[in-house]
Amino acid sequence: MDDTGLTEFKNVLTDFGQLNSVALKGAVVLPLADIWLKLGPPQSKAIGGLTALAEFLAVVCVFQFWSRVQDGKLRTRMKIALSLFLVGMASSLILLGRFSVSPGQDREKVIEGYSLRSDVRPLINDSYPAEQALRDSEYDAEKVWTKGSIAILHVLIIVAWTGTFACFAIYLTTFIILQRRVQPKANRAGNA
Amino acid sequence: MWEAVLDLIAPSARFSRWCPVARTALRWMIAGSVALQPSAQMIHSRRSLHFAPEVSGTQNETASPESKRQAIMKSLKDLAAEQIRFDDAFLGKQRFSVDQHNRTLSYDLRPMPLNFVLSETDPLAMPLEVLIRVEALRRDFAAAISDERFWLASLDRIQQIVERCVSTSGFNVQSDQQRCNGEIDEQFEALKQSIADYATAHGLRLIEPPQTRGPVAAYRVHITIDPPRARVRVMPLLEYKKYEHFKTPSDQYEWSDLLDSEADMIGWYRYRAEWPKELNGPEEGNIEIKKKGTLTFRPTQK
Numbered sequence: 001m002d003d004t005g006l007t008e009f010k011n012v013l014t015d016f017g018q019l020n021s022v023a024l025k026g027a028v029v030l031p032l033a034d035i036w037l038k039l040g041p042p043q044s045k046a047i048g049g050l051t052a053l054a055e056f057l058a059v060v061c062v063f064q065f066w067s068r069v070q071d072g073k074l075r076t077r078m079k080i081a082l083s084l085f086l087v088g089m090a091s092s093l094i095l096l097g098r099f100s101v102s103p104g105q106d107r108e109k110v111i112e113g114y115s116l117r118s119d120v121r122p123l124i125n126d127s128y129p130a131e132q133a134l135r136d137s138e139y140d141a142e143k144v145w146t147k148g149s150i151a152i153l154h155v156l157i158i159v160a161w162t163g164t165f166a167c168f169a170i171y172l173t174t175f176i177i178l179q180r181r182v183q184p185k186a187n188r189a190g191n192a
Numbered sequence: 193m194w195e196a197v198l199d200l201i202a203p204s205a206r207f208s209r210w211c212p213v214a215r216t217a218l219r220w221m222i223a224g225s226v227a228l229q230p231s232a233q234m235i236h237s238r239r240s241l242h243f244a245p246e247v248s249g250t251q252n253e254t255a256s257p258e259s260k261r262q263a264i265m266k267s268l269k270d271l272a273a274e275q276i277r278f279d280d281a282f283l284g285k286q287r288f289s290v291d292q293h294n295r296t297l298s299y300d301l302r303p304m305p306l307n308f309v310l311s312e313t314d315p316l317a318m319p320l321e322v323l324i325r326v327e328a329l330r331r332d333f334a335a336a337i338s339d340e341r342f343w344l345a346s347l348d349r350i351q352q353i354v355e356r357c358v359s360t361s362g363f364n365v366q367s368d369q370q371r372c373n374g375e376i377d378e379q380f381e382a383l384k385q386s387i388a389d390y391a392t393a394h395g396l397r398l399i400e401p402p403q404t405r406g407p408v409a410a411y412r413v414h415i416t417i418d419p420p421r422a423r424v425r426v427m428p429l430l431e432y433k434k435y436e437h438f439k440t441p442s443d444q445y446e447w448s449d450l451l452d453s454e455a456d457m458i459g460w461y462r463y464r465a466e467w468p469k470e471l472n473g474p475e476e477g478n479i480e481i482k483k484k485g486t487l488t489f490r491p492t493q494k
Contacts, residue, residue, distance in 0.1 A: 103408050103459070103482075104411070104458070104482045105483065107408060107458075108408065108409070110408060119434060119438075120430070120434070122437060123430075123433055123434065123437055128433075133430050134459075135459045135460050135480075136429035136430035136433065136460045137428050137429075137430040137431075138410065138428050138458055139408040139458055140408070143428075144430070
């Protein structure tokens with residue numbers, strides 16, 4: 001049978017003794033922890049599932065399409081994935097910190113908007129910020145900002161969050177592929 | 193005498209915080225049901241929150257369980273029908289509508305919390321809530337799509353399940369109750385599918401029914417009004433600030449009544465507690481709800 005990328009993927013997953021197998025499975029499952037932690041964008045169940053799925057697809061695609069790519073190209077792509085992961089993580093944290101409010105313990109974050117509603121705009125000033133107006137409106141963002149601006153920010157944050165984890169999965173997978181290429185060479189050298 | 197009956201019923205009616213009229217009407221209807229039907233009476237022991245019509249007097253000893261059950265069902269149906277007639281804002285709110293101009297359809301099949309109908313532990317609270325929902329839907333379907341027939345069969349089936357499941361002590365033993373609840377939920381699910389099919393067939397877009405509160409899950413707060421001789425009303429603080437800023441006359445403020453019961457709240461609110469004059473009269477202030485617990489309103493001491 002041909003040694004395809006997906007065969008390698010299967011080998012990695014079924015190799016329970018290997019650290020890289022555990023790391024890969026952990027990386028795919030990691031976003032689901034947000035269902036309880038509620039650190040990411042709302043809705044945590046849907047976004048947790050979506051992010052895990054995006055990671056899984058990224059892993060499958062990398063194994064399928066990049067498993068025969070030369071080492072040099074793979075290292076470059078791995079560096080790009082790592083860079084995008086770091087940028088994405090920073091963007092996600094900045095966006096969530098700037099445009100989300102946590103209503104309290106065990107409650108989903110609320111995503112703000114960037115354009116205030118016309119009936120709320122006259123009330124907002126330095127002593128009464130928009131975040132306080134959100135607390136004063138039962139955390140219903142649509143009573144403070146326009147629906148469109150909330151939707152745009154929400155989509156932006158979800159894309160940044162999901163993309164960050166996908167980049168992490170790509171980085172980890174390329175690292176595993178490279179490691180699996182190095183190990184047989186090392187074994188051959190050891191046997192000689 | 194009837195004042196005493198009403199006083200006994202008062203704590204059992206923990207329904208709308210938005211609609212004191214509906215609450216008062218249902219209290220009176222329950223009292224009226226007791227007064228007008230010789231076969232039905234309220235049983236309250238130690239001010240417990242139970243509505244339990246039973247065959248009374250000599251009839252009580254001779255009547256068969258079936259006739260008792262029928263009497264209970266008749267009382268429940270009458271109460272549900274009366275509720276729909278008197279209250280179209282809360283328990284009897286609109287649950288189905290079609291906007292032909294915008295080609296949209298909205299519906300709400302969700303149950304009301306049982307403690308808004310009768311006491312949560314009352315075995316008749318569940319059947320009464322279901323019957324009120326069925327009556328509201330029957331009214332709205334008849335007004336909006338009287339030519340259609342799919343809803344008639346669905347609502348009749350739900351009513352039949354309630355009739356079958358109600359015993360002389362409300363819903364039967366727990367296992368039966370779970371089965372009945374499951375069957376009722378199944379029928380509402382089937383009705384939901386029928387509504388979706390109807391919307392598709394007629395090119396109508398389904399829209400969410402209007403919500404009274406935002407999307408964030410609120411905290412369950414137990415409200416205590418001590419002494420219970422005040423009308424306590426609240427509104428989100430942002431609404432209050434908007435009224436003040438736009439100089440809305442105070443008699444046009446839209447407050448929500450808080451009952452001596454439970455409410456789902458989160459964030460900052462403006463409250464107005466209208467105590468009697470001897471207790472310093474009306475009092476206003478701001479409160480923040482950031483966890484579940486008990487919220488007690490007491491008049492400020494002089």
